[in-house]
Amino acid sequence: MQYLPFPVTAEDDEAEVKKLAKKPEWEPHEAAWLATYRAYLEKSGSPFEVLPHNFGPGVGDRQYSLYDTRKGSGELRRMRRKEGLKSCPVCGSPVTGDLDHYLPRTNYPEFSIMRANLVPACTHCNSGVKRATVHGGEPRRFIHPYFDDWAGQEVWYVDVLPPFKAARFVPLGVPDLRAPRDEIVEFHLENVLGMQFQLSMATEWSSLPMQIKLRDTELSVASVTAQIHQELDVASASKGLNSWHAALYRGIQRNTDAIQYLRNEAIVAILPPGA
Numbered sequence: 001m002q003y004l005p006f007p008v009t010a011e012d013d014e015a016e017v018k019k020l021a022k023k024p025e026w027e028p029h030e031a032a033w034l035a036t037y038r039a040y041l042e043k044s045g046s047p048f049e050v051l052p053h054n055f056g057p058g059v060g061d062r063q064y065s066l067y068d069t070r071k072g073s074g075e076l077r078r079m080r081r082k083e084g085l086k087s088c089p090v091c092g093s094p095v096t097g098d099l100d101h102y103l104p105r106t107n108y109p110e111f112s113i114m115r116a117n118l119v120p121a122c123t124h125c126n127s128g129v130k131r132a133t134v135h136g137g138e139p140r141r142f143i144h145p146y147f148d149d150w151a152g153q154e155v156w157y158v159d160v161l162p163p164f165k166a167a168r169f170v171p172l173g174v175p176d177l178r179a180p181r182d183e184i185v186e187f188h189l190e191n192v193l194g195m196q197f198q199l200s201m202a203t204e205w206s207s208l209p210m211q212i213k214l215r216d217t218e219l220s221v222a223s224v225t226a227q228i229h230q231e232l233d234v235a236s237a238s239k240g241l242n243s244w245h246a247a248l249y250r251g252i253q254r255n256t257d258a259i260q261y262l263r264n265e266a267i268v269a270i271l272p273p274g275a
């Protein structure tokens with residue numbers, strides 16, 4: 001859930017197809033293949049408007065495999081190890097290091113090595129539930145980090161639901177998203193956040209009272225609220241506006257019952273020796 005600068009120019013992407021087309025096995029497909037690339041850019045990768053192209057028997061399988069032979073080197077390796085990413089651009093987890101096909105290569109093998117279709121992501125995103133899912137009922141689709149510039153703003157938060165001792169963490173779009181972004185975000189959250197997200201939220205939540213106690217000698221509602229604000233600022237700056245932790249603190253910030261609970265727990269928490 002980030003807006004990322006385009007990784008390459010359209011010419012760079014097309015150059016790869018043109019290079020392949022120098023070989024006899026790809027030469028007959030060059031024109032149609034380049035046409036699919038242009039359609040992708042024109043339609044911003046929308047799964048509702050970009051239709052898979054049938055290149056003939058066996059060609060899709062070979063296009064699909066191109067990614068496997070290339071992902072470990074050159075441009076794709078550089079994209080996977082992209083520096084300066086604060087969190088996974090797809091799900092917001094603190095992990096990076098893999099690449100995700102925005103339009104899955106199972107359905108769209110023609111875009112298997114198109115860099116406009118390849119998004120830096122965490123391994124969870126690349127191997128998770130998302131793989132089998134292309135879109136929901138229109139307009140429900142995934143956020144595209146290269147085309148959805150609005151994803152550079154806050155798009156979600158985590159609603160913390162009682163009982164707070166065993167809280168539940170529900171990801172929600174921020175209320176002021178206008179249509180169709182509200183449905184796009186809802187679909188995205190439903191399909192990229194799994195068990196790892198829930199575990200991470202539970203760990204962070206349960207450690208918060210002690211963190212608060214260590215940093216706040218006053219332990220008033222106002223001082224705890226101020227600490228949550230500060231944690232949100234730190235998470236936004238270090239992990240990104242739409243990272244898991246920023247979304248959690250954004251959710252706590254708007255939840256006075258949760259803040260009251262954290263304050264009460266911090267008051268009764270027993271500091272470890274030497275703290």
Ligand SMILES: [Zn+2]
Pocket residue numbers: 088089090091092093121122123124125126
């Ligand atoms: Zn991810």
